[in-house]
Amino acid sequence: GAGVSQSPRYKVAKRGQDVALRCDPISGHVSLFWYQQALGQGPEFLTYFQNEAQLDKSGLPSDRFFAERPEGSVSTLKIQRTQQEDSAVYLCASSLRSGRGYEQYFGPGTRLTVT
Amino acid sequence: SQQGEEDPQALSIQEGENATMNCSYKTSINNLQWYRQNSGRGLVHLILIRSNEREKHSGRLRVTLDTSKKSSSLLITASRAADTASYFCATDATSGTYKYIFGTGTRLKVLA
Helix, strand or coil, X not given: CCCCEEECCEEEECCCCCEEEEEECCCCCCEEEEEEECCCCCCEEEEEEECCEEEECCCCCCCCEEEECCCCCCEEXXXXXXXXXXXXXXXXXXXXXXXXXXXXXXXXXXXXXXX | CCCCEEECCEEEEECCCCEEEXXXXXXXXXXXXXXEEECCCEEEEEEEEECCCCEEEECCEEEEEECCCCEEEEEECCCCXXXXXXXXXXXXXXXXXXXXXXXXXXXXXXXX
């Protein structure tokens, strides 16, 4: 079946612009995670959804970052007034069940470059 | 900040040799996962080991977990060029959050 998809795959934004990154998880997966990965580093947790409920947003670096999953499937990560330090790969992952302790299926990521 | 730390940071071996990489973490965990990342396939789950397990096998992969030392190791036997990738461990952080914490990764290069 289809895996996790993300769009766009690449995004170039001028500093100060708003961006929206989309994640289509595997159909039926309850959990959805967003991560930020800087070059040469491991992914860093941003936020977690169980269906449409955002249960953990402790990793969002500032109030410029906002995520939603209104119908419990597709999710959007929005970054307002982008800064150069926001340049990174943004990864989305889904898993079948709620909570932790289950395999996460990752999308290919969106590479964001802020100029 | 990242909890996990993989060791070594980089490893280069010949095809057919075994590769061992280690992961250390700081806080108590319920489970630990290993992932592989290469440019072709992105991040792929390899194996999950729970805190009450000491060893787990999957094909050419063997994972051990020592909760007293807060460390895990991943062994890849009979390595292939296709195993060239970065390998990350990921741990569930303290209770009350849904956060998974990834290590800094080991970059493995398998030479044909």
